[in-house]
Amino acid sequence: xxxxxxxxxxxxxxIGSLIFSGCTTEARQVSSPGDGAAEAQASSExxxxxxxxxxxxxxxxxxxxxxxPITILVRGLDAPITAGNFVDLANRGVYDGLVFHRVIRExxxxxxxxxxxxxxxxxxxxxxxxxxxxxxPTTGQxxxxxxxxxxxxxxxxxxxxxFESAGIANQPALRHTRGAVAMARSGLPDSASAQFYFALAxxxxxxxxxxxxxxxTEGMDVVDQIQQGDRISSARVTSGLNNLKTVN
Numbered sequence: 338x339x340x341x342x343x344x345x346x347x348x349x350x351x352i353g354s355l356i357f358s359g360c361t362t363e364a365r366q367v368s369s370p371g372d373g374a375a376e377a378q379a380s381s382e383x384x385x386x387x388x389x390x391x392x393x394x395x396x397x398x399x400x401x402x403x404x405x406p407i408t409i410l411v412r413g414l415d416a417p418i419t420a421g422n423f424v425d426l427a428n429r430g431v432y433d434g435l436v437f438h439r440v441i442r443e444x445x446x447x448x449x450x451x452x453x454x455x456x457x458x459x460x461x462x463x464x465x466x467x468x469x470x471x472x473x474p475t476t477g478q479x480x481x482x483x484x485x486x487x488x489x490x491x492x493x494x495x496x497x498x499x500f501e502s503a504g505i506a507n508q509p510a511l512r513h514t515r516g517a518v519a520m521a522r523s524g525l526p527d528s529a530s531a532q533f534y535f536a537l538a539x540x541x542x543x544x545x546x547x548x549x550x551x552x553x554t555e556g557m558d559v560v561d562q563i564q565q566g567d568r569i570s571s572a573r574v575t576s577g578l579n580n581l582k583t584v585n
Contacts, residue, residue: 386584389482391421396577398427398551401570402437402563407556409518413580415487415510416494419520419529419550422482424574424581426452426531431471432572433457438466439534440565446537449563450521453532456568470530484526485548487511497526500545511549513540516557519549535560 392413400407413420426432436456441447455461455469470479487494487510495503513519517536520529535553536543537560553560574581 386418386483389418389422389480389584390425391417391582391584392424392577392580393417393582394577394580396420396424396580397554397575398424398572399575400427400432400572402559402567404570405556405559407559408554408575409551410554411518411551411577412511413577416485416548416550418482418584419485419548421581422480422529423518423520423533423550424578426471427572428574428578428581430572431531432569435569436466437563437565437567437569438463440563442537447540448534448537449560450532450534451569452521467532469532479530481527482520482529484522484529486545499526505545509544509549511551513543513547513549514552515539516553516560517549518551518553519543519547522547535563537561 392411394413396411396413398409398411400409411420411424413424431454432452434457435451435453437449437451438453438456439448439450441449450467453466453469454471456466470481472478473480483496484498485494485496486500488500488505489508489510491510495505500506500509511517513536515536515538517540519534519536521532521534522529529548
C-alpha cells in the first residue's frame with residue numbers, strides 16, 4: 338500500500354499540471370505486417386499518426402545548460418515517434434531558452450523537468466509553467482504524441498496504453514535508469530507534447546507508464562547541478578538528423 342501511494346504521489350508531482358486536449362484513450366498496438374487484419378490495423382494506426390515525425394534509427398542531441406553540454410543519445414529503434422518528436426523539436430529550436438520548471442531532489446533524487454514552450458517568455462507566471470504544449474505552426478494546433486513503450490524483446494511498441502492497462506508483465510526495452518530521458522504527460526496516455534524529464538536516479542516504478550526515448554551519455558554531472566529556473570541555452574541535433582522522417 339505504501340509503495341502504491343508513493344508511486345501515485347510522485348507521478349502527480351511529475352505530470353499533474355500538464356495541459357492536454359484532443360487526445361484519444363483508445364487502445365492501440367502496432368502489429369507486425371503479415372495477415373490482412375494486421376495490415377488493416379497498421380493502416381488505421383498510420384492514419385492516426387499521419388504527419389508526426391519519427392526517428393528511423395538513432396540521433397544525438399547536445400543540450401547546453403549553464404554553459405555546459407549534455408549529450409543525449411536518442412533511441413528511435415525502440416521509440417520511433419517519441420524520439421522523432423524530440424529530435425524534431427530540438428531541430429526547430431523549440432527548446433532554446435526554455436526553463437526547467439520542476440526539479441525534485443527531496444526526499445530523494447527524482448527528476449529534472451523542462452520543455453514547456455511557454456517558458457521562453459520571461460514574463461510568464463511561474464504557476465503557469467508545466468501547462469504548455471508545442472503548437473505546430475502548420476496547423477496552429479497543439480501537437481500531441483501517443484504514449485509509446487516497447488516491451489523488452491518485442492518487435493513493436495505498445496501504443497496509447499500503459500503496461501498495467503495492457504496487462505503486460507515484462508519490462509520495457511528502455512527503462513527509467515539514472516540518466517534516462519522521457520516524456521512528461523497528463524493523466525491521458527496520448528497527451529505528451531514537448532515537456533521532458535531527466536531521471537536523477539533509477540525510477541523503476543515509472544517503467545511501463547511513461548515513455549523513455551533516450552539516455553544522457555555525457556554531462557550527467559551537469560544535469561545534477563540544474564536548479565529550478567535554469568534555462569536551456571540551446572539544443573542541437575549533432576548526428577542522425579538524416580534519420581528523421583515524417584509519417585505519411
